[in-house]
Amino acid sequence: MAFNDDDKKMAAKADTLMTQALATSKVSADSYASKDEAMALTKGDINKMAVRSLLLQASFNYERMQAGGWLYTLMPALRKIHNNKSDLKNSMHMHMEFINVHPFDVTFLSGLVLAMERGKENISTIRAVKVALMGPLGGIGDALFWLTLLPICAGIGASLALEGSLFGPIIFLLMFNSVHFAIRFGLAHYGYNAGTSALPLLKANTKRISHAASIVGMTVIGALVASYVRLSTPLEITAGQAHIALQTQVLDKLMPNLLPLGFTLLVYALMKRNFSPVKLIGLTVVFGVIGKLIGLL
Structure with missing residues (x-):
């Protein structure tokens, strides 16, 4: 069957349109449909996020670790940020991916992520920042809470209890949770404000930041493999x-x-x-x- 010039032009045009459509679909998979920056989250929104973070490990499992609790932490703010249902769906899908971070300092990461969500950063950039920070935050949280704050507060409470004081466990709980909640809520606001002020820099250097965050994440994973996987x-x-x-x-x-x-x-x-x-x-x-x-x- 012979093709005339018009048929060839139409085929070439269809080819071009198909290529453009494929390119567009690839881009949209990593970016939100609505590029308009959402209204700023209020202090109440951030405090609500911090309160919900207390249930971070409520649905802990060995497939996605804290993903269910993580999405529950962010959900009210995500609904406020994404008016577009498709954008909200993509965001929820991404936040149900594997995450494992210290449950006390997680609010710094969630505040930072919400600032990036509000600025409509690319999904790959948000994902890379999550992967890069959850390891270091886990190490910092262990050192700060389990290895420092907990022994100090428990030592003071135990010494009072050994002397027969009923205030031993009460003092322990008050001291530990006063610092715990101050850090949890403080980091939530600090993370969000830091992310908001850094958004212009993030937008100007998205590819570099994403690449750097991916390198940090892979470095952390490599260190975890060497430290925790035992095989000989x-x-x-x-x-x-x-x-x-x-x-x-x-x-x-x-x-x-x-x-x-x-x-x-x-x-x-x-x-x-x-x-x-x-x-x-x-x-x-x-x-x-x-x-x-x-x-x-």
Whole structure:
């Protein structure tokens, strides 16, 4: 079948329109339909967010960790920010992704995220900031609350209780929660105000900030793998009378924590193939038990 010049022009035009449509769909998937900056959140809105953050871990699970509680924390403010139903849906979908942060200083991150949501930052930028900050905030929260504030307050309360004072536990609860709530609400307002004042800078350097945040996030993940994933083998290589320990004399010489890294990458590859976290936990347990029984691990 022969095509004339008009047919070729129409085909070329259709090709161009299809390319433009695909490009537009890719952009819209990462950006909000409404670009108008929403009205500023009030102090009441931020305080409400801080109060709701107390239920951050109410729906904790091993697939998304604190995602349900995180979205519950942000939900009233997100409804106020996004009048467009499609934008609200995209925002909710993104905030139901995996997140695990310290439950006491989470309000700094949620305040910052709400400021970025109000400024209609790209979804990928908001996601990158979340990933980059949740690790450091977890470490800071552990050091500040569990390793510093809790022992001090518990020590004072316990010393009073040992002396027979009924005020021991009361003093402990008052001291600990006074600091806890002051930090929780203070960080909520500080995070939101810091994010609002930084929005012009964020808009001017979105790609750089997103790239930098992604690098920080990957660095944190790499450190977590090296610190928390434990995997080694007792196998030895025998060559004549020589016995070479595979773990210490070969693998560790090539790169420390090579096996934990390899196992983490394997789990990641399986997750990309839609293996659920529950299945991966089961496979990890089976692999560990069998590996120990046959002398591989």
